[in-house]
Amino acid sequence: MTAAVKDPLLTRSTEDYLKVIYELGSKGVAAQTSTIAVALSVAPPSVSGMMKRLAESGLLTHTPYRGVELTEAGKRAALRMVRRHRVLEAYLTSKLSYSWDTVHEEAERLEHAVSDELIERMALTLDNPRFDPHGAPIPTESGDVEIPDRISLTDIPVGKRAALSMVGDREPERLRFIESLGLKPGVRFVVIGQQPFQGPVTIQIEHDDREEIIGHELAEGLLCTIVEDSDDE
């Protein structure tokens, strides 16, 4: 009496739903109906309806009024989409000079159309990159994701050196602003000030010694790794 898993013919819509459910989950945000609705710009009843269909297809389990959880098959499908998206971003940025603020949108549409073959060719051309242009890890073909432990810029104690590792944001406007501050994944800096009450963070960028003030909300989206001073301090 095996569960009737319908043929895994994923449409663009189902791929989108699976991807955002996975991504919300990995952000620690509960994948509620309303959250999914906002993320996909659809009305909540549309989400309820789709949850039902996805549950029937065996891609997730749905406890009415409680929430959803991806099954193994659902997780696999979601990770495949995440890999596609990030490999595309990496390729477009590296080989076709896309800027990191516009590349998300292009990848968003392409991820549904490319073949696995093409994704692997792109990945190979780039020598199997481990991170996308925003610093997000690219799942492997077999579905493994490396999750580096990163800490929000708002949580780095004053005085510490750190490197920007990943920008959570996707809005072109914000990304352009972040770039204008001289920040992109890999850039190192020292936190030299941190105001209380959701106040701004001040950092000094190592490369050019420039000091930059970063508002709390923006800083929250900048995930960093602490750089241990190798010898002195």
Place this chain on the structure above:
Amino acid sequence: MTAAVKDPLLTRSTEDYLKVIYELGSKGVAAQTSTIAVALSVAPPSVSGMMKRLAESGLLTHTPYRGVELTEAGKRAALRMVRRHRVLEAYLTSKLSYSWDTVHEEAERLEHAVSDELIERMALTLDNPRFDPHGAPIPTESGDVEIPDRISLTDIPVGKRAALSMVGDREPERLRFIESLGLKPGVRFVVIGQQPFQGPVTIQIEHDDREEIIGHELAEGLLCTIVEDSDDE
């Protein structure tokens, strides 16, 4: 009292219809309902229905029971798709090592998802190629197509030198076979035999002096340009 032209929001389906209508037209084949249906693998009534919608959108004119004709807007949209398809084929072949027998299928799906921006970046990277890997001309961004005068291999008189210029076929099997004969766009040869009654054509390939026998049906799809012998003969 201008015609109410609805917003030009083209779906994947409408893009496909416009493209095949255009392509059938430029092949000299009448764009009948049944022909379109076969080309798109849909039932004839589906075509009738779509013709109605496309006519309402101002992309073509439809005289019931008579046929369709693309309007200027329709032609523009169709040429845009043709450009997309061919630029994609050229890019994938040149930069991602696709073989000419598999590239069509990939481009077929991507053509609906890429932005104009991406197509232009690809074209620029390739230095604005004029032909795709099968030798088909790539329309310019402004919608101009160069139509070189080509003659089917079956119509070349025995003794003439010619160069393969374009392969009309898209079936992977046929393309692989053609390739196995040592033929691809640009290859020169001399026609040394031509049997009557839809018989095969025999050619001698210039590059390696190999003689190849080519069945009539296949030869019909090989479009060539006569190479005038510059001095002697």
Place this chain on the structure above:
DNA sequence: CTCCAAAATTAGGCTACCATAAATTTGGTT
């Protein structure tokens, strides 16, 4: 000039997905 087969269209249905309005369930507050 009539008739018939082929081609095309209309009629009627289905699925996937979206939306709005009307229930329903949940969980915290009093």
Place this chain on the structure above:
DNA sequence: AACCAAATTTATGGTAGCCTAATTTTGGAG
């Protein structure tokens, strides 16, 4: 413990696009 607001689901309806079956039109053969 009852109630209410928020979250969610159900009910209902719409569009795009596909299908099969039934009907209509066309154009050539006799």
